[in-house]
Amino acid sequence: MKIIHSIQELRKELHMRRFDKERISFVPTMGNLHEGHISLIHKAAEKADCVVASIFVNPLQFGAHEDLESYPSTPAEDEAQLIETGSVDFLFRPRVEEIYPVGQENHTIVEVPNISDVYCGASRPGHFRGVATIVCKLLNIVQPDFAVFGNKDYQQLMVIRKMVEDLCLPVKIIGADTARAKSGLALSSRNGYLTPEELKIAPNLYKALSQAKEAILEGQADIKGIEARANQFLEQAGLQPDYFDICNGKTLEPALKSDQQLVILAAAYLGKARLIDNIVVNADINA
Structure with a gap:
């Protein structure tokens, strides 16, 4: 597994994979990985020849009083888990400055209307605007054939599907079953x-x-x-x-x-x- 921090380097690596006619699948995460994330990696590996995972805690999807600063970060453990799968070819770990070089306030925003404003969208105003923006950007960076998301975030998955459809992005979005503890608690x-x-x-x-x-x-x-x-x-x-x-x-x-x-x-x-x-x-x- 190769760890990459820059958009330019990742695109260069993936260009070579496409030249070899490899199919590419992508699993975006915010890190602090658990069995649910790993199940997404396995799903991605079933679909393609090359698997890209990303770890990026996206500040744009956190509200003013939410847990951005305290969001759990376990970089060494995350890398070890991904390596252990034997399925991840590239781990993309960009800095905030790489993703938002002109700052979040000056960045183009992607917003999916109506469906983003209810349920979690009502409780966390602006959350799905941040999600749609970063997912759209990551999909454009990686340009995968497939992207895998968990069904646990059902509303998020629907927001992403609609965004991909509306913007004519050439990627198939795959939903994976929710991973649960023996107690039934959804892993998070x-x-x-x-x-x-x-x-x-x-x-x-x-x-x-x-x-x-x-x-x-x-x-x-x-x-x-x-x-x-x-x-x-x-x-x-x-x-x-x-x-x-x-x-x-x-x-x-x-x-x-x-x-x-x-x-x-x-x-x-x-x-x-x-x-x-x-x-x-x-x-x-x-x-």
């Missing part, structure tokens, strides 16, 4: 903020999602009632709900009785951490 770098006691409480977010899915599959059509019971369950379990919404799986609009592809999106606060998760439901809630 921010899980490191949780105390041992909070780690016992956190899996209740996935439990609430699973209960809501079961209610829908049983034929319960009172969407607001299911959501209300889930929020009550989370509060009683010791989490502070941010949102818990049953949505159309393709548009993220509030679910209708005629919808068959659904997704339940949830976010909750626990101690210093904000946890997000989702579960997909394929059912006709009017049945």
Whole structure:
């Protein structure tokens, strides 16, 4: 695995790979890697001859009072994990100055309308503007055939898919299954903020999602009632709900009785951490 810090050097290396007619897959991360990230690497390796991973903590997607300064950083451990996979050809680790040479305030912004303003977008104004901007920029730098993202960030994945489609970017976006601990807790770098006691409480977010899915599959059509019971369950379990919404799986609009592809999106606060998760439901809630 070769570690690269400059855009120019990475493009030079990848030009040679394309000259050899190799397919390229890409996994962008913010570091502090865990098993979920590694599963994305394995997925990327299945799709292409050359795998590029990136580690860049993007300041543009953090709000004024969010955890940019304290976001966990484990560079040596990250590199060791990527090397151990045996699948990563290049690790791109740019400095902020390499990505935003004229400063964030003067940088062109990519914004995906409507879908970026709800759920996590409402709780974190400007977050998806930062995500869309950095992902668009990284895709233009790497120019991969495939890019792999986790399904855990369902709304983020939909924002990225729409951006790629709207801007006619020649890359196939692949969603990978959410990696979970045995408890059901979705793996996340921010899980490191949780105390041992909070780690016992956190899996209740996935439990609430699973209960809501079961209610829908049983034929319960009172969407607001299911959501209300889930929020009550989370509060009683010791989490502070941010949102818990049953949505159309393709548009993220509030679910209708005629919808068959659904997704339940949830976010909750626990101690210093904000946890997000989702579960997909394929059912006709009017049945």
